[in-house]
Amino acid sequence: MKGETLQLGLAGMGTVGTGVYETLCRNYSLLEARAQISFAVKRIAVRDLARAREVEVPADLLTDDWHELVNDPEIDIIIELIGGTTDAYALIKAAILAGKPVVTGNKAVLAKYGSELFQLSAEKGTPLYFEASCGGGIPIVQCLQNSLICNKVESIVGIINGTSNYILSSMRETGETMRDALEKAQALGFAEADPSFDINGWDAAHKALILAMLAYGTPLSADKISVYGIERVESVDFRFAEQLGYTIKLLVVIKHHEENDSLELRVQPSFVPKQHLLASVDGVFNAIAVKGDVVGETIFYGRGAGKNPTASAVIGDVVLAMRECHLPGYHTGFQPYTKQMDVLPMAETVTPYYVRFRVQDKHGVIASIAAMLAKYDIGISGTTSTMCEVDANGVRWNHLVFMIHACKWVRLKYVLRELATNDAIDRHPVVFRIEDLNS
Amino acid sequence: MKGETLQLGLAGMGTVGTGVYETLCRNYSLLEARAQISFAVKRIAVRDLARAREVEVPADLLTDDWHELVNDPEIDIIIELIGGTTDAYALIKAAILAGKPVVTGNKAVLAKYGSELFQLSAEKGTPLYFEASCGGGIPIVQCLQNSLICNKVESIVGIINGTSNYILSSMRETGETMRDALEKAQALGFAEADPSFDINGWDAAHKALILAMLAYGTPLSADKISVYGIERVESVDFRFAEQLGYTIKLLVVIKHHEENDSLELRVQPSFVPKQHLLASVDGVFNAIAVKGDVVGETIFYGRGAGKNPTASAVIGDVVLAMRECHLPGYHTGFQPYTKQMDVLPMAETVTPYYVRFRVQDKHGVIASIAAMLAKYDIGISGTTSTMCEVDANGVRWNHLVFMIHACKWVRLKYVLRELATNDAIDRHPVVFRIEDLNS
Numbered sequence: 021m022k023g024e025t026l027q028l029g030l031a032g033m034g035t036v037g038t039g040v041y042e043t044l045c046r047n048y049s050l051l052e053a054r055a056q057i058s059f060a061v062k063r064i065a066v067r068d069l070a071r072a073r074e075v076e077v078p079a080d081l082l083t084d085d086w087h088e089l090v091n092d093p094e095i096d097i098i099i100e101l102i103g104g105t106t107d108a109y110a111l112i113k114a115a116i117l118a119g120k121p122v123v124t125g126n127k128a129v130l131a132k133y134g135s136e137l138f139q140l141s142a143e144k145g146t147p148l149y150f151e152a153s154c155g156g157g158i159p160i161v162q163c164l165q166n167s168l169i170c171n172k173v174e175s176i177v178g179i180i181n182g183t184s185n186y187i188l189s190s191m192r193e194t195g196e197t198m199r200d201a202l203e204k205a206q207a208l209g210f211a212e213a214d215p216s217f218d219i220n221g222w223d224a225a226h227k228a229l230i231l232a233m234l235a236y237g238t239p240l241s242a243d244k245i246s247v248y249g250i251e252r253v254e255s256v257d258f259r260f261a262e263q264l265g266y267t268i269k270l271l272v273v274i275k276h277h278e279e280n281d282s283l284e285l286r287v288q289p290s291f292v293p294k295q296h297l298l299a300s301v302d303g304v305f306n307a308i309a310v311k312g313d314v315v316g317e318t319i320f321y322g323r324g325a326g327k328n329p330t331a332s333a334v335i336g337d338v339v340l341a342m343r344e345c346h347l348p349g350y351h352t353g354f355q356p357y358t359k360q361m362d363v364l365p366m367a368e369t370v371t372p373y374y375v376r377f378r379v380q381d382k383h384g385v386i387a388s389i390a391a392m393l394a395k396y397d398i399g400i401s402g403t404t405s406t407m408c409e410v411d412a413n414g415v416r417w418n419h420l421v422f423m424i425h426a427c428k429w430v431r432l433k434y435v436l437r438e439l440a441t442n443d444a445i446d447r448h449p450v451v452f453r454i455e456d457l458n459s
Numbered sequence: 460m461k462g463e464t465l466q467l468g469l470a471g472m473g474t475v476g477t478g479v480y481e482t483l484c485r486n487y488s489l490l491e492a493r494a495q496i497s498f499a500v501k502r503i504a505v506r507d508l509a510r511a512r513e514v515e516v517p518a519d520l521l522t523d524d525w526h527e528l529v530n531d532p533e534i535d536i537i538i539e540l541i542g543g544t545t546d547a548y549a550l551i552k553a554a555i556l557a558g559k560p561v562v563t564g565n566k567a568v569l570a571k572y573g574s575e576l577f578q579l580s581a582e583k584g585t586p587l588y589f590e591a592s593c594g595g596g597i598p599i600v601q602c603l604q605n606s607l608i609c610n611k612v613e614s615i616v617g618i619i620n621g622t623s624n625y626i627l628s629s630m631r632e633t634g635e636t637m638r639d640a641l642e643k644a645q646a647l648g649f650a651e652a653d654p655s656f657d658i659n660g661w662d663a664a665h666k667a668l669i670l671a672m673l674a675y676g677t678p679l680s681a682d683k684i685s686v687y688g689i690e691r692v693e694s695v696d697f698r699f700a701e702q703l704g705y706t707i708k709l710l711v712v713i714k715h716h717e718e719n720d721s722l723e724l725r726v727q728p729s730f731v732p733k734q735h736l737l738a739s740v741d742g743v744f745n746a747i748a749v750k751g752d753v754v755g756e757t758i759f760y761g762r763g764a765g766k767n768p769t770a771s772a773v774i775g776d777v778v779l780a781m782r783e784c785h786l787p788g789y790h791t792g793f794q795p796y797t798k799q800m801d802v803l804p805m806a807e808t809v810t811p812y813y814v815r816f817r818v819q820d821k822h823g824v825i826a827s828i829a830a831m832l833a834k835y836d837i838g839i840s841g842t843t844s845t846m847c848e849v850d851a852n853g854v855r856w857n858h859l860v861f862m863i864h865a866c867k868w869v870r871l872k873y874v875l876r877e878l879a880t881n882d883a884i885d886r887h888p889v890v891f892r893i894e895d896l897n898s
Contacts, residue, residue, distance in 0.1 A: 167598030
């Protein structure tokens with residue numbers, strides 16, 4: 021390896037691209053000494069050559085055509101940080117076909133085209149690195165690919181969207197509404213102007229799909245995952261959660277069911293026991309708990325987004341790519357992308373539940389709910405209630421919470437459907453899964 | 460890489476060796492598919508051929524002479540799990556000289572001979588892998604070597620001894636004494652018959668030396684690190700800690716001081732703020748917080764010891780070794796082992812402190828301590844006290860706690876020395892550092 025200088029092609033000079041370029045310049049000598057590899061950024065593709073930049077870049081490095089990077093025979097490795105799914109997909113595919121290892125931080129393109137791109141990467145023996153696509157600076161991808169390689173992954177449960185975690189942490193601390201917490205997050209730069217994908221769970225879902233494809237070596241598409249966001253979380257639920265020994269986190273849950281070799285794949289706000297470490301992950305931080313059959317439980321914690329944490333992940337991959345481009349036929353699929361694993365239908369998934377009904381304050385309401393649960397053979401582990409409001413007609417309403425023993429979701433769904441005909445019960449109860457993180 | 464079968468030589472069939480062999484057999488097809496490498500255990504060196512084994516091993520694999528592994532030209536990689544520092548040192552050295560990459564889980568041999576062995580590894584271009592030597596199943600070594608490679612490491616703070624953490628957790632929960640908690644841990648198999656190195660901090664110190672050598676690429680020896688164990692932690696300190704918003708953990712602290720390029724290296728029971736994640740790491744679990752200039756704070760959590768978690772780490776290294784044995788001249792030193800970094804004298808280290816004096820219950824005692832602190836220009840952030848005991852002479856003694864603002868240890872030491880002449884104050888106050896984990 022010594023003596024040779026590897027040439028990098030960087031596509032994209034947005035926030036992360038700038039962080040990568042700055043860090044490569046600033047910590048160059050450290051990196052070269054540690055990696056035992058000499059390297060240089062040979063070419064940078066940007067959208068607009070004329071745009072003012074946060075960091076000074078020699079003009080002769082720049083081009084506004086990413087094809088130049090792929091077509092340059094001297095460029096060894098491509099770093100894709102242009103975002104979106106159109107050009108990014110075309111660039112990654114072209115680079116793999118040209119035999120140039122690719123490093124990307126683009127979760128959207130992998131969630132959409134990952135199955136195809138990983139398959140192509142394996143066929144061509146050209147690795148595709150994607151540490152920065154999941155969990156920002158947290159090295160979850162390399163840990164799954166390398167350190168934990170001998171483990172059957174039993175489950176991956178994580179907080180992998182910083183914006184929603186900031187909002188939930190803030191709601192818990194201050195008692196404010198989701199909307200108020202979101203506005204505060206936006207004012208502080210912790211949420212984007214359009215935070216839809218953070219709020220509705222889809223940003224976390226994209227990352228979950230990538231982690232699941234990686235851990236189980238199976239192709240997956242977005243229609244396989246059940247996704248609920250934090251839109252319906254109310255401060256009253258935090259009060260009940262606190263009282264019952266839980267907190268609420270937007271969790272990604274990926275679980276392998278050995279008995280039928282199927283995957284459970286879901287994203288939703290969940291009740292997390294306060295004594296579990298994930299309950300203490302606050303603000304914009306992310307954390308991912310991986311259970312392996314050999315290693316037991318491990319948790320990885322860090323900044324899940326942002327210019328520098330993401331740049332750290334990208335550069336970690338670049339160094340791997342530089343080392344591994346000397347290995348003939350090497351690719352980064354966790355295992356060959358051949359088998360199609362079944363995904364468990366949501367109806368079949370089993371957890372305990374927290375169900376909050378808004379009910380009229382009158383005799384017989386608790387009894388009718390309890391009777392319906394009993395009819396479907398669903399156990400109750402506890403119940404609690406609090407005054408809600410007096411409506412315009414002078415009717416008193418209460419929040420009535422049932423803690424439900426583990427059962428298939430389909431059974432609870434039947435109960436909720438039957439109860440919807442009862443006028444004393446609001447038709448839209450709030451349901452959270454309670455995650456048993458120790459099983 | 461395809462087509463070739465790599466041959467492994469396993470030295471040692473104790474707890475971890477057995478775990479490695481079992482896991483290699485049980486998860487073989489998974490590993491082969493993920494690693495894209497075919498491999499076999501060709502030879503196993505054990506101390507006593509006749510001994511009954513927990514796991515069945517073909518007799519023709521066994522030898523009682525580890526030299527056979529090193530001398531066998533067909534063996535590609537050596538796994539050293541024989542423990543101790545004599546044979547292990549000789550084996551690792553011989554393997555490196557023979558150009559065979561080595562995987563070890565032996566912290567004692569690396570803490571003692573690491574500087575020499577890493578230097579030799581770099582000179583010969585023969586990698587030495589050691590994930591399992593620090594933090595059991597937690598992939599801290601690979602994370603520092605690969606994922607976080609572009610980071611200047613600002614600090615590493617961790618709980619890396621499971622036995623002492625189990626004891627401290629137990630003391631906090633039950634109020635029992637250190638001795639009682641230790642006996643319980645021994646009964647449950649969480650502490651060895653001779654737990655000296657766990658209790659006196661030296662097991663953690665060995666791991667700290669390895670992590671520091673890795674992160675800073677500097678040779679270090681055991682005389683460079685300040686080590687205090689948990690022997691003097693009393694349940695009254697847990698009560699004060701709780702009241703003041705802290706808990707007590709045996710912490711490894713490795714900190715880089717940019718201004719004079721020196722290292723702070725210490726192991727001691729410390730006050731950890733309750734809201735920091737490390738405060739919630741209980742029982743035999745380990746956790747290591749790494750701060751990098753690019754990635755910010757990351758934390759790695761998992762089982763720090765035990766047959767299977769350690770086997771997971773060993774096998775992660777074996778796969779790396781199998782891949783990387785195709786890279787000419789590759790070695791695993793984090794950066795060339797050339798510079799000798801200074802270690803900050805303990806007298807110069809700066810933290811806030813918790814100091815508990817045992818004092819006679821009489822007028823003027825608080826004033827005399829406060830005056831002495833003022834004389835040395837040391838600030839007090841708070842003070843609290845509680846009844847201690849009435850001694851055989853009928854004298855009432857109190858526990859008197861001072862919370863001290865950050866200052867150089869040498870200044871506080873002078874104060875304690877001067878106060879030792881005061882008969883109303885017990886000569887051996889209990890001092891804990893308060894770790895400011897957010898700076």
